[in-house]
Amino acid sequence: MGELVVEVERSVATVLVGGLPQSAVDLDDDRVLHFEYVQHLALAVDALAPAGPLRVTHVGGGGLTLPRWVHATRPGSPQIVLEPDAALTETVRRELPLPRGHRIRVRPVGGEEGMAALADDSADVVVLDAFVDGRVPAGLTGVEWLDAARRVLGTGGLFLANLTDEPGLRWAARVAAGARESFGHTAFVGLHEVLKGRRFGNVVLVVSAAPLDLYTLRRAAASAALPTGVMPWSDVARRVPGARPMRLADGTTTPSPVPPDPRGWRVR
Template identity: 60%
Template sequence: MPQRSEGTAQRISLERDERGGVTVHVDGAPQSHVQLDDPTLLAFEYVQHLALAIDVCSPPAPAPLAVTHVGGAGLTLPRWVEATRPGSPQIVLEPDAGLTELVRRELPLPRRHRIRVRAQDGLTGVRALGTDSADVVVNDAYAEGRIPAELGGAAYVHEVARVLTPGGTALWNLADEPGMRYVARMLATIRVALPHVALIATHEVLKGRRFGNSVVVASHRPLPQDTLRREVARAHLPTGLRVGRDLDRLIAGAKPLDDAGLPSPPAPDTRGWRIV
């Protein structure tokens, strides 16, 4: 049976499963899954997609990368980057200091890592970063199960584009309802600042069969579309890629967001984050 340990004011809990993994829950919603004995084992489908995009769009591993993560939770992806690209300098922007304290105490980071967690919200933290300072920016921040409005606004997207190196990659984990209206508006907003974009999600999400997560891949430079297609076809779950005209059809008629942004739709339940 899963075992739980409670965090700050019981808002945060760690659920340990029979496979040795730990799922971090915040306010009842699963935020991360951590496998301490194997950080390369990624349980959530969208985290697999984020990792896939990093590997395809970056110099081959084990070349280190300067990575900024907006949103920390269990620090799953920073652990994966450290395991696959040792010594990578990483900044994690996570405003919930209580969450970070619990995670670092109960799920310690590996020795000699270069992961630095800053107790800052995404907008404040990204604004403080230097221009061209990140090879990868991962946007995976949720509050009460939704992406905060300010992290979807045009001003924030332009800050991410400023921080990104000319050859770098920005990633967004976006949760949306069937119809993907929020995703379409985010894509329209992102490609104003980062013109080369692609979308990765499971087929059932792309076909509008359920609420779920999509990963936006964006860059100043053309993306390696052929390699993305090949690696997406090899994904653990049936997964699709939207680029070019397919992506244009999804975005058609979608109005870019203004600086104030828009929060993502609330999740109907926790089944949008699947452990596989």
């Protein structure tokens, strides 16, 4: 792991590991999200998850930005965070203390081991936002791991994944194909320029066993501060025909593509 630094500028604390921005936390208001893809994760939760407290499992913790937001917007939500980097968690807890009354529990385990240990139907929302050296780990991209997430969510849950990909979204399409096999229904949410293949960037994969309410999701995207769109699976399949799920069993799982400038790329 590279050097761990927390930089504060005005009301924003940015967590950097090896010079790579990992998280941004608003010190004045946990409801304010500064990275656009974290805004997209929150947008999907607000649009598609039921009202009131939610049982949320986060795979990847960073600065615990999204858990803080869930606590602020859904008070009383029990949350589990799977974050193997204990030094990172210790630094975040010390320099960016969690709010009073939170129900956030951080477990020092990775996504594969941690997901396998969770009980069936123990979460309403599972969020994958895990990176190693700026890339989503290969072990979290296969159908086998997605099946484990499906087990933890049960029949009515929402799975969200922060993915990064090159123009064309070929790698992300393969993750979506696997999620479609495991769950049934998928869509992407992202900035228009990323969805249209104009640059490397983040997309949020939205997944459910039940049909997605694309109308509500599109309305939420249209109200976003930045130009945001929704790409249903039918559009993904037309743009990336023949996208096949990745599997640990046949050795086809791969991490996400290397960012063009890892030291300047925000991953969480």
